[in-house]
Amino acid sequence: xxxxxxxxxxxxxxxxxxxxxxxxxxxxxxxxxxxxxxxxxxxxxxxxxxxxxxxxxxxxxxxxxxxxxxxxxxxxxxxxxxxxxxxxxxxxxxxxxxxxxxxxxxxxxxxxxxxxxxxxxxxxxxxxxxxxxxxxxxxxxxxxxxxxxxxxxxxxxxxxxxxxxxxxxxxxxxxxxxxxxxxxxxxxxxxxxxxxxxxxxxxxxxxxxxxxxxxxxxxxxxxxxxxxxxxxxxxxxxxxxxxxxxxxxxxxxxxxxxxxxxxxxxxxxxxx
Ligand SMILES: Nc1nc2c(ncn2[C@@H]2O[C@H](COP(=O)(O)OP(=O)(O)O)[C@@H](O)[C@H]2O)c(=O)[nH]1
Ligand SMILES: [Mg+2]
Numbered sequence: 001x002x003x004x005x006x007x008x009x010x011x012x013x014x015x016x017x018x019x020x021x022x023x024x025x026x027x028x029x030x031x032x033x034x035x036x037x038x039x040x041x042x043x044x045x046x047x048x049x050x051x052x053x054x055x056x057x058x059x060x061x062x063x064x065x066x067x068x069x070x071x072x073x074x075x076x077x078x079x080x081x082x083x084x085x086x087x088x089x090x091x092x093x094x095x096x097x098x099x100x101x102x103x104x105x106x107x108x109x110x111x112x113x114x115x116x117x118x119x120x121x122x123x124x125x126x127x128x129x130x131x132x133x134x135x136x137x138x139x140x141x142x143x144x145x146x147x148x149x150x151x152x153x154x155x156x157x158x159x160x161x162x163x164x165x166x167x168x169x170x171x172x173x174x175x176x177x178x179x180x181x182x183x184x185x186x187x188x189x190x191x192x193x194x195x196x197x198x199x200x201x202x203x204x205x206x207x208x209x210x211x212x213x214x215x216x217x218x219x220x221x222x223x224x225x226x227x228x229x230x231x232x233x234x235x236x237x238x239x240x241x242x243x244x245x246x247x248x249x250x251x252x253x254x255x256x257x258x259x260x261x262x263x264x265x266x267x268x269x270x271x272x
Pocket of ligand 1: 168171
């Protein structure tokens with residue numbers, strides 16, 4: 001991999017940074033991942049913005065939004081706070097989880113640390129439970145190489161059922177390929193088949209009874225299956241959100257007409 005070779009490829013030539021111009025984007029892309037995996041580095045490289053990049057936790061406290069164009073389409077990119085899991089209830093994790101559930105991104109890029117794949121895959125598997133439209137970005141490939149680790153990105157993609165792209169975000173290596181994979185998942189050109197843990201028959205039948213009830217209680221709720229699983233798992237935070245109407249509020253918020261959503265998004269981008 002070299003940055004120069006990438007700069008000359010056709011995919012790279014079609015790409016342009018659009019800064020905070022997130023209005024009227026055709027697609028929404030979420031950037032999720034553990035802290036310090038290079039999410040903000042990727043966000044900055046693609047949008048031309050300057051999200052704080054650093055090697056300590058808790059900087060991206062709220063989500064940052066920016067835009068880029070690729071192949072004639074405009075993409076809004078949302079840099080989510082670093083999160084190890086979607087199951088706990090720290091503020092950062094809740095921002096990420098709510099966006100993945102209710103922001104309904106057209107594709108979620110999960111950025112993982114190539115030197116700590118096992119730990120990072122926990123979040124990937126959780127995201128795959130929520131959505132089919134995922135690309136795994138295997139970042140810090142230079143660090144993996146330095147440590148003598150061989151990362152078989154192809155096998156990883158095959159095992160996970162979604163594309164996986166090796167990158168070195170700090171040197172902008174692999175980012176054109178990443179965007180190209182994202183575009184292909186968004187358009188449906190690349191069909192994904194996410195690996196999911198098959199529930200036991202008892203759990204499956206419990207999910208099937210809960211889902212229609214959830215649909216009735218919270219019209220427009222995306223990922224009902226995931227919410228049902230959380231309830232069956234005794235997730236107190238999700239139960240409270242359901243009982244208090246918070247879940248319904250988040251779901252209905254998503255159903256607002258697009259122009260309203262755009263102006264809100266512009267305001268958020270302006271405040272960054
Ligand atoms: N060696 C190396 N460092 C990287 C790479 N990507 C990001 N970094 C560095 O890793 C640190 C964390 O990056 P950041 O983008 O803030 O990660 P985030 O917490 O996921 O947003 C920063 O010091 C980056 O410069 C990479 O591919 N290779
Ligand atoms: Mg960050």
